[in-house]
Amino acid sequence: MLPAERGPGVRYTIPMTNGVHTQFSTRPLLQRYDLAVVGGGIVGLATAREFLARQPNLRVVVLEKEPTIASHQSGHNSGVIHTGIYYTPGSLKAQACVAGHRAMLDFCQERGIPFERCGKVIVALDETELPRLEALYQRGIANGVQGLEMIDPPRLREIEPYAAGIKAIYSPNTGITDFARVAQAYAEDVLQHGGEIVTGCEVGAIRQGQTAVLALRGTASAQGWQQEIQARFVITCGGLHSDRLARMTCRTTDVQIVPFRGDYYVLRPEKRHMVHALIYPVPDPQFPFLGVHFTRLLNGEVWAGPNAVLAFAREGYRRTDLDLRALWEVLRFSGFWKLARKYWRVGVQEMVRDYVKSAYVRTLQRYLPELRADDLLPGPSGVRAQALASDGRLVDDFLIVHDQNVVHVQNAPSPAATSSLVIARMIVDEAQRAFT
Ligand SMILES: Cc1cc2nc3c(=O)[nH]c(=O)nc-3n(C[C@H](O)[C@H](O)[C@H](O)COP(=O)(O)OP(=O)(O)OC[C@H]3O[C@@H](n4cnc5c(N)ncnc54)[C@H](O)[C@@H]3O)c2cc1C
Incomplete structure (x- = not known):
């Protein structure tokens, strides 16, 4: 028996981040679709939007297990519109980020989504970091990133008066926005073009055949519901569940997803003046996602972080969150032990920083020497989906694979939010190749 308010075909309104109400479905309205997209994060929504823009007559449904869209990585991130400096020339990340940065700025402008081209500095603290800084600059140039400058300490102090550093890359076009708002705008486009978004609806199984069958389960009410739908094509964009x-x-x-929790601290309001925009470290090429940074948000808040420690649940936003299935999946995966054996010191350092605030603060003080522990308040957390191969290699690039009429986005880490409009084009190109 279905709960009355959650019967098939019922549409309901849900308040979004900006207070606007958007209509989603509580259960699929149809039995058969042309395309089912699994995952209502920024990548899934951008993909459904792109598909409908190319083929408006298709019946498209987005299936999201949470009560609303952008509940995980797409709603828990730094909000930085990256320019594409970091990524290996020719990689999908490099292509998608450079083009995605422009596309994201234009999209925000057109749709009235707040954003700011605030600029960013990547700071070398000592001589040992200079070769990596120089290599990074050359990489940015090779990727076609516009406006990059190598700057000396007086210019750094003009841009970020409180920052330490002996040399820096200045990227004036790096921006900031709210990716949950962007995801919402994508969702509005999907609905406007006749697509459907079902929330509180988990995909438990996909059976392949000429038409795929998806087994669905309602997650939004205690009673739940179960139903199967058919789709000619399926694209999964499951973030932390992509594997x-x-x-x-x-x-x-x-490929196995290993979840890494990242905690932020927030600067006390009276200390926000210490950070004008974005201050980043020179990344370690082996762990490009490590390295705490300072980010000024659109609302004026300044966040410091995130760190990266193994999370014991796929969506483990708190230290105490534990999901035995998720932990077992990590522990029995040979790739995890190969990575751990090689880099256990880095892992231990991150864990110490996680539990000992003074250790975290010492790392931050290297970039802002006047910062004091009292200036920092506990902030939000995010969980990154880090894809790991069985040989212990961190999968760096975006990974899109297809298998007959199903396309899986297996790895879409940062800068996937920045690049979402362009990744969506790549995914739909891949899907159109696979589906014809
Ligand atoms: C701490 C942090 C900081 C970051 N900072 C930046 C940044 O500054 N700039 C940037 O560009 N990127 C950043 N990123 C990366 C960016 O947020 C992600 O790359 C992007 O949000 C990925 O989007 P997604 O749609 O693939 O995944 P998600 O947003 O995680 O969405 C996946 C969705 O799939 C749903 N789902 C999973 N399984 C099922 C199922 N079986 N049935 C139904 N639904 C399912 C989930 O509930 C989820 O909503 C950051 C990420 C983190 C964690």
Whole structure:
């Protein structure tokens, strides 16, 4: 028996981040679709939007297990519109980020979504970091990033008066926005073009055939509901669950998601003047996602972080969150132990910083020497989906694979939010190749 307010075909309104109400479905309205997109994060929504823009007559549904869209990575991030400095020339990340940065600024402008081209400095603290800084600058130039400058300490102090550093890259076009708002705008486009978004609806299985069958389960009410729908084509964009979704059709996948929690601190309001925009470290090429930074948000708040420690649940935003299935998946994966054996020192350092505030503060003080522990308040957390191969290699690039009529986005880490409009084009190109 279905709860009365959650019967098939019922549409309901849900308040979004900006207070606007958007209409989603509580259960799929149809039995058969042309395309089902699994995952209502920024990548899934951008993909559904792109598909509908190319083929407006298709029946498209987005299936999201949470009560609303952008509940995980897309709603828990730094909000930085990256320019594409970091990524290996020719990689999908480099292509998608450079083009995605421009596309994101234009999209925000057109849709009235607040954003700011605030600029960013990447700071070398001592001589040992200079070769990596120089290599990074050359990489940015090779990727076609506009406006990059190598700057000396007086210019750094003009831009960020409180920052330490002996040399820096200045990227004036790096921006900031709210990616949950962007995801909401994508969702509005999907609905406007006749697509459907179902929330509180988890995909538990995908059976491949000429038409795929998706087994769905309602997650939004205590009673739940179960239903199967058919789709000619399926695209999964499951973020922290992308490996589980991929395994529903590809038994041989070599990639496992390892969740890494990142906690932020927030600067006390009276200390916000210490950071004008974005202050970043020179990344370690082996761990490009490590390295705390300072980010000034659109609302004026300044966040410091995030760090990166193994999370014991896929969506483990708190230290105490534990999901035995998720932990077991990590512990029995050979790739995790290969990575741990090689880099256990880095892991231990991150854990110490996680539990000992003074250790975290010492790292931040290297960039802002006048910062004091009292200036920092506990802030929000995010969990990154880090894809790991069974040989212990961190999968760096975006990874999109297809298997007959199903396309899986297996790895879409940062800068996937920045690049979402362009990744969506890549995914739909891949899907159109696979589906014809
Ligand atoms: C701490 C942090 C900081 C970051 N900072 C930046 C930044 O500054 N700039 C940037 O460009 N990127 C940044 N990123 C990366 C960016 O947020 C992600 O790359 C992007 O949000 C990925 O989007 P997604 O749609 O693939 O995943 P998600 O947003 O995680 O969405 C996946 C969705 O799939 C749903 N789902 C999963 N399984 C199922 C299922 N079985 N059935 C139904 N639904 C399912 C989930 O509930 C989820 O809503 C950051 C990420 C983190 C964690």
